[in-house]
Amino acid sequence: MKQFITFVKKEFAHVFRDRKTLLMLFGLPVVQIVLFGFALTNEIKHADIAVVDNARDMASEQIILKMEGSSFFHVRKMVMDPGQTEEVFRQGKTKLVVIFPSNFYNDLLHYNKARIQIVADASDPNTATTLVAYITAIVNDYQASLPGGGPLPYAIVPEVRMLYNPDLKGAPNFVPGVMALVLLLVCVMMTSISIVREKELGTMEVLLVSPFKPILVILAKAVPYLVLSMVNLAVILLLSVYALDLPIRGSVILLFMESTLLIITALSLGLLISTVTESQQSAMFLSMMGMMLPTIMLSGYMFPIENMPKILQVISNVVPAKWYYIMVKAIMLKGLGFSYIWKETLILGGMTLFFLFISLRNFKIRLQ
Template structure:
């Protein structure tokens, strides 16, 4: 009657032992849900790519005509020449000569300038008599990349000048540029973005999508039937998470490929270690998702909880946008319970700094502990009955 006659032996023997078949069809069903919801699938696959690319473009954008101020306390021949050269550069647009540090700060606060060049008193004197002089470059580092580029440009101009006067002398003059970054002294930017996106994407895909998919079954009533079936609750949970684990792996792959080949951010450490740690963090996120689904009653509810309790803390406390060290102590303490913080440290160490497992075993252990606890609670709370 149009029903396939499958080999019964195959139907009931499964390599996963008793109930393995039930488990496999559940995973298959989950994959179908994801596959057939093309819009969500598209977002899941493309979102990380877009984030990485957007940032890539932001990075390579040249800065032109950045507004600057000069605070010249020396007003001598040398400072004039340097000032002229800087002002003449196409990168800079001198809009103001200021006369005190207070002025410098005020001008920054008004948002009028992105960089200030400060010459100390007796600049030329120092340069000619001690061969050592200093220039201070103060940059608005709320946008760390721009700040970084501007100080680099300015330093290049100053080095140019230094070379031009050194040519006629036997003794090398040296001008030391002292860079001060306002607002974001650590200049977290370029390299910190890739690990940050990885943490965010994994958290979102795993936790939010898992919790939504579990809650959806509660909403449409299928969860009741599945609970009444002989399928063990533990297997339901695992089956629910496997497809999202796979999507996450795909995301990690796309992020790493893009960052290496498009953004030129190399993987300095071991790729195997990086992937292993990512799997660990994925499991952490999945267990958070299951935990959310235990309490959420509607899909919107699950989505909102995921965003508020995962997305924002990950953004704020993982350290990739705002340095944790600069936060008030209570916030620093809070940041410790955000799993993404530890994953972020791990990825940065392995990927950017090229460190090995010995450098991150502590963080790995913390993440593992968190995962065990979360997984334990979420599986224990996953009810074999309703309410």
């Protein structure tokens, strides 16, 4: 045990002496969270929209007031001919134009039917769809507030609720993704590099000739990265709770336990990579290609798996991050307990055992 502690101390010394890597390890998640959280979001805030109010009556003004009151829009009132709308879009900033016809309120009162024209810049289809949905919601909202509940006595208004993420925020989706990515990156890459480095330097031979058990070499190497990843995880969660206002609805303990499972998966993958590579470069390359890309592409956090071709859907099942992502979303966003995610836990656990088995067997062969 004392020997083990000596070894762990040495591993920590390696980690802390390599300032650049350390900075990367802790800088990366923070930068990613901040970037995704504030810059690269696909939610809409203060979108520029233009309103052409040809009616200037009570109804149109109230609807415009509601739009201005919402944080989604930045409303500009304009006067223009119907043919000029395209001109407005060409300038680039305006995402959507709302046109109220003259006699808007009048039509509404007397014909029980009034029209609003909504023209959206659909060169960015996602934004356009979302904006139109918001505007429609505001109009429906106004309609409902009219005395008598609107012009049609039996109007059926479908009421859509965005469950778990009512504001369609981007953060709930990418925080679990970033967590998976960072944990995998740190553990897979760092473990494999640190083991391969010993091979490259020739110190591994010296360790193997010593009475220190090879299995302990691996365990001792895993400890610092396990600790670092836990710290990283805490930083990410704190950032997402306090900087991005993203609540953790489920059990934090469960979240950490599932994350530990992923970390162990990653460590065993790192070990596996270290048994098949001889140089630090190839270990790094393999971790990058083998972990980063599938995690980003196939875990479901950037691109929905349901929309992928069948073959990719099948492949995505072997990406550990996919299962972790599902579990984290269940815990963080839906507040579900273990009984809902035991299957995913089992799958991830099985993968871990599999990787561990293969890599330990390979590691033994290496000694011969």
